[in-house]
Amino acid sequence: MRKRITITFLILVISSSIITGFVSLNFQKTIYVRNLEEKVESNILLLKDLLEERRTFDKKELENLVDNYSKLIGTKIILTLKDGSLVSTHDMGIENNAKPLDILFTKTVEVKSQFITHINMTVYSRDLKEVNDTFGKYMVISIVTGLLIAFLIGLRYLEHATKPYKDITKATQSIIKGKYDEKIDFYGDKDMDNLVQNFNLMGTKLQDTIKELQGANTKLEATLTSIDNGVIAFDNSLNVILINPFAQNILNIKEDIMGKNIDEILIEDRFKEIITEVIAQGSFYKQEVEMTLSNHKVINLYSNSITSTKDPTKKIGVVLIIQDISKLRKLEMVRADFVANVSHELKTPLTSLKGFIETLKEGAIEDRNVANKFLNIMDIEVNRLNALTNDLLLLSEVENKKHDLLKELIYVEEVIDEVFQILNSKALNKSITLIKEVRKGTSFIKGNYNYFKQMMINLVDNGIKYTPPGGFVKVKAKNERDNLLIEVIDNGVGVSKEHQERIFERFYRVDKSRSRQVGGTGLGLAIVKHIVSIFNGTIKVRSQLEEGTTFIIKIPLN
Structure with a gap:
């Protein structure tokens, strides 16, 4: 802009100077000729x-x-004598045969003299050429001087005239960089001041708008991040315009996909087909989807159209709500398995009891030996039902008391001694040695005493059940940093790796026939796991087939 203004300014100055010079030259020529005419007329009369x-x-x-007159006036003088001869100027360099076009001005008067009849004074154009050359030289000097002065003044004015534009350019660059509080000073020019005022007002409003948008965006981002459902939005071209971290986690998306098309997103093709189908529906839509590409997940997919606030009939995209119901489906399966397992565990002893009762009714009760045998079996089945019922009640209790508030002092070594006293006879019957290793200085913990005792009973009893005669069950306890570390070790049958992750599930048995023989209900380790969680602890199992099993429990001391 500065260059364009400078060129335009110079063209205007040069053009105006030249035009002014030519006008002045013509005007000066006219004045010169007029003065020359007056001079010739006055001098010709004087000569007459x-x-x-x-x-x-x-x-x-x-x-x-x-x-002399010719030199004084600068004209050619011709005197016509009575005898017809002429007396004329000879030393002016003007030839007698000058063409009529060379004559600028001529004047002839009659003389009343006995010798001379006429006087003629002629001015030629070549006399004016000297005047033109002189004036032209001065005109060039004046133009150059005027240009120089105009250039200096123009630079000063140009600097002043372009300063507002420089300031506006600088301010716009600051706004581009995010500095929305940039202001421009007023200049005293009405039009420019209006522009500056509007620009400053625009900057203020833009800053307020950006702050509002940032605030709204922060709230939206915080909301999307905090909700436990996935949210993903597409425009009409299936490009991602919004996604929250939960949706990325569900879909196993690691990279930034904002602005990418659905075909560029690394998700399973079935899910892409469902999204395309959902978008094609154009209205509220719900579907349950099972994903198998990365982690097996079951999700509910809800969709609805995104419409313009100005024109509700105009669809600008679609939003999807992704709800992960994998845990819910898993819990439903666990519940179904639990009901089936409980039903099965109850059905077997009840069927036996019913059969023995019917047999006794039919006359077997008359045979004392047979009756006693049946009654002994029925007693075993009743005890089995009682144990199952107690374990179910205890499991239900510990599951519902994950935040148990009972804080009793529990001395670990005393609890181990009590457990050994309770199970000593059972261990002696299988010739199993119970070993206690409690390191000196082992602290007490706080919590529900009965739960902690039941946990230790279940673990030691589990070791006795699955350890062959002549084996051992060892309980070790010590403080390790800020935790109580308990290890229950046996040299029994062990558990293979493929079963180790599931042994804490309810009614899960590694060897069902062996479990029934030892009288287990299948709930002991499930109860242990829940009790450990009540103490905010962790439990791990380390085992190898035919080499024994070690349960490792870590409970925070505080």
Whole structure:
């Protein structure tokens, strides 16, 4: 802009100077010719009076007179004598055969003299050329001087004139960089001040709008991040315009996909087909989807159209709500398995009891030996039902008391001693040695005493059940940093790796026939896991087939 203004300014100055020079030259020429005419008229009359007063005639003297007047006036003078001869100027460099076009001005007067009849004064254009050259030289000097002065003044004015534009350019660059509080000073020019005022007002409003948008965006981002459902939105071209971290986690998306098309997103094709189908529906839509590409997940997919606030009939995209119901489906399966397992565990002893009762009714009760045998079996089945019922009640209790508030002092070594006393007879019956290793200085913990005792009973009893005769069950306890570390070790049958992750599930048995023989309900380790969680602890199992099993429990001391 500065360059364009400078060029335009110079063209205007040069053009105006040249036009002004030519106009001045013509005007000066007109004045010069007019003055010359007046000068010729006055001098020709003066010469006429002078010649009319002369009484004698000397041609040589007339020639000198003509020459002097010619030099004085700058014209050619011709005197016409009575005898027809001419006396004219000879030393001006003007030839007698000058063309009529060379004559600028001529004047002839009649002389009342006995020697001379006429006086003629002629001015030629070549006399004016000297004037033109002189004036032209001055005109060039004046143009150059004017240009120089105009250039200096123009630079100063240009600097002042372009300063607002420089300031506006600088301010816009600051706004581009995010500095929305940039302001421009006023300049005193009405139009420019209006522009500056509007620009400052625009900057203020833009800053307020950006703050509002940032605030709204922060709230939206916080909301999307905090909700436990996936949210993903597409425009009409299936490009991602919004996604929250939960949706990325569900769909196993690691990279940034904002602005990418659905075909560029690394998700399973079935899910892409469902999204395309959902978008094609154009209205509220719900579907349950099972994903198998990365982690097996079951999700509910809800969709609805995104419409313009100005025109509700105009669809600008679609939003999807992704709800992960994998845990819910898993819990439903666990519940179904639990009901089936409980039903099965109850059905077997009840069927036995019913059969023995019917047999006794049919007359077997008369045979004392047979009756006693049946009653002993029925007693075992009743005890089995009782144990199952107690374990179910205890499991239900510990599951519902994950935040148990009972804080009793529990001395670990005393609890181990009590457990050994309770199970000592059972261990002796299988020739199993119970070993206690409690490191000196092992602290007490706080919590529900009965739960902690039941946990230890279940673990030691589990070791006795699955350890062959002549084996051992060892309980070790010590403080490790800020935790109580308990290890229950046996040298029993062990558990293979493929079963180790599931042994804490309810009614899960590694070997069902062996479990029934040892009288287990299948709930002991499930109860242990829940009790450990009540103490905010962790439990791990380390085992190998035919080499024994070690349960490792870590409970925070505080």
